[in-house]
Amino acid sequence: MARQASFRRLWQMGAVLLLGLMLLPAVPALAHGGAEITVEPAVVVPGGSINVKGEGVEAGEEFTISLQGVGFETTLGTVTVGDDEDFHQEFTIPANVSSGIYQVVAVSGEGETLTAELTVEAGEGAAVPAEPSAALMALDRSKSLLEWGVIGVGLLLSLGLGLVLVRGKS
Numbered sequence: 001m002a003r004q005a006s007f008r009r010l011w012q013m014g015a016v017l018l019l020g021l022m023l024l025p026a027v028p029a030l031a032h033g034g035a036e037i038t039v040e041p042a043v044v045v046p047g048g049s050i051n052v053k054g055e056g057v058e059a060g061e062e063f064t065i066s067l068q069g070v071g072f073e074t075t076l077g078t079v080t081v082g083d084d085e086d087f088h089q090e091f092t093i094p095a096n097v098s099s100g101i102y103q104v105v106a107v108s109g110e111g112e113t114l115t116a117e118l119t120v121e122a123g124e125g126a127a128v129p130a131e132p133s134a135a136l137m138a139l140d141r142s143k144s145l146l147e148w149g150v151i152g153v154g155l156l157l158s159l160g161l162g163l164v165l166v167r168g169k170s
Helices: 002-026 145-169
Strands: 036-040 049-055 062-069 072-080 086-092 100-108 113-120
Touching (some): 002 145, 036 113, 049 072, 049 100, 049 113, 062 086, 072 086, 072 100
Antiparallel strands (some): 049 086, 062 072, 062 100
């Protein structure tokens, strides 16, 4: 009877720990107090200008600003964050950009990525819309050390709980 009670207690503690680990990724991570970028205007023609504004980013940090779409990517420039933890910079959209929906992406030297949506409408000098491509899209599937640690702990807990269950049946 005592063995069943200790097994039940062990199983309950393992279930609570596993539930806690599953809920951990649901907690929002606020990098630098909620860093974000905005783009104005939200709709532009090729050759037009946009203002990219970053807020809540680390002072002195440098960001590379790029325009990304389906089968298209170009660097617009770089910007360095001021002491007020904000930046504001004007960039020109290249004249050869096709109409469509794009992402303005700001990437820091530390790998922090901020995005905002931009619509490019056809205008004088606009390129012909890009044709669909069969090219593979590169996805960043890298994991941080913390993520690998959580995965490892989850695997070890599962293995340990499985061994306890198998031994309990013997």
